[in-house]
Amino acid sequence: MALCWGSAAIACAMWLLLRTGSFDGTAVAVTRTHLIRAPESGRIASVEVAPFQRVDAGTVLARIEVPGLSQQIAAAEADLRTLEAQLGAEEADRGRRFARDLEAARASWLRSRVELERDRSDLVVAEQELARAQSPGVLVAASEVDRFTSVRDAARASVAARAAEVDALNQSYEDARERAGGPRSEILKTSVEAAAVYLESLRMVADANVLRSYASGVVSAPLGAQARDGRSEVIDEAFPIPGQWVQAGVPVVMVTEPSSEDAVVFVDITRARALIPGTSVSVRGVGGSRFSATVRSVGVAVEPVPVRQLQDQTIQEWGVPVTLQVLDRVLTPGESLSVEF
Numbered sequence: 001m002a003l004c005w006g007s008a009a010i011a012c013a014m015w016l017l018l019r020t021g022s023f024d025g026t027a028v029a030v031t032r033t034h035l036i037r038a039p040e041s042g043r044i045a046s047v048e049v050a051p052f053q054r055v056d057a058g059t060v061l062a063r064i065e066v067p068g069l070s071q072q073i074a075a076a077e078a079d080l081r082t083l084e085a086q087l088g089a090e091e092a093d094r095g096r097r098f099a100r101d102l103e104a105a106r107a108s109w110l111r112s113r114v115e116l117e118r119d120r121s122d123l124v125v126a127e128q129e130l131a132r133a134q135s136p137g138v139l140v141a142a143s144e145v146d147r148f149t150s151v152r153d154a155a156r157a158s159v160a161a162r163a164a165e166v167d168a169l170n171q172s173y174e175d176a177r178e179r180a181g182g183p184r185s186e187i188l189k190t191s192v193e194a195a196a197v198y199l200e201s202l203r204m205v206a207d208a209n210v211l212r213s214y215a216s217g218v219v220s221a222p223l224g225a226q227a228r229d230g231r232s233e234v235i236d237e238a239f240p241i242p243g244q245w246v247q248a249g250v251p252v253v254m255v256t257e258p259s260s261e262d263a264v265v266f267v268d269i270t271r272a273r274a275l276i277p278g279t280s281v282s283v284r285g286v287g288g289s290r291f292s293a294t295v296r297s298v299g300v301a302v303e304p305v306p307v308r309q310l311q312d313q314t315i316q317e318w319g320v321p322v323t324l325q326v327l328d329r330v331l332t333p334g335e336s337l338s339v340e341f
């Protein structure tokens with residue numbers, strides 16, 4: 001009897017050792033779904049796709065009409081056009097004033113430049129005559145020398161006055177430019193910019209309510225929430241129709257990807273604690289071909305094992321979900337794989 005009990009204990013120990021060292025289980029390829037939710041509450045204006053239609057990433061699926069948004073956009077566009085027209089008229093008027101002031105300043109500047117050059121020429125002549133009268137050996141009466149000196153001094157004074165006038169006309173030109181860009185124009189420019197930003201924000205809200213697919217896949221009613229470790233939270237909704245009211249945040253349509261690289265297997269809690277992301281796993285397909293996989297993530301709680309992954313479908317089992325990333329091939333959602341740790 002003792003011998004029998006000893007043999008049984010050894011057999012149990014060996015079985016536990018073997019079980020700890022290896023594990024065979026069934027993994028199921030995850031169905032990747034993307035719930036396209038309504039960003040704002042409103043009515044569905046149009047549905048651009050049909051149930052079970054294949055779409056590419058970026059395809060328009062439906063359009064939601066937010067109450068009052070189109071009117072707000074129209075009003076904002078009208079306000080922007082009005083402000084732009086006011087700014088255009090203000091700038092046109094300012095341009096005309098600027099052109100008149102500039103032309104008047106230019107004409108005055110040209111006249112002053114011409115007169116300045118003439119005065120400078122007269123000054124040169126007066127300085128030459130004075131220098132000739134004062135040259136050694138030239139007998140010129142003192143009164144004549146005084147007259148030449150007076151003419152020279154008058155020419156110098158005229159040149160200085162003309163130069164000051166040219167400077168004053170330049171300053172007048174700068175003042176005209178400052179008057180042309182008065183504070184009213186700056187206020188209108190700021191108002192136009194603010195109106196354009198507000199209009200763009202409304203258009204962005206409208207664009208956000210154009211529902212587009214996040215990925216390539218098959219469109220369906222939002223019957224399943226986003227897949228979590230191969231399982232879905234059921235949401236009882238029908239395929240959307242135009243005129244239907246939807247609340248913000250509620251799924252409108254669902255896109256299911258036609259392929260996956262992840263599969264989920266359930267293991268006991270002892271093995272789950274020993275697994276870490278990156279652990280290599282051997283996987284076999286339906287035809288018996290082997291390929292590599294790694295542990296992507298390990299669940300944090302014990303959960304009921306889905307029926308199709310039970311070893312005996314009459315007995316409920318519990319396990320920790322482990323997500324595997326298959327490296328060598330693309331999986332079909334729902335495909336079963338044999339896993340060996």
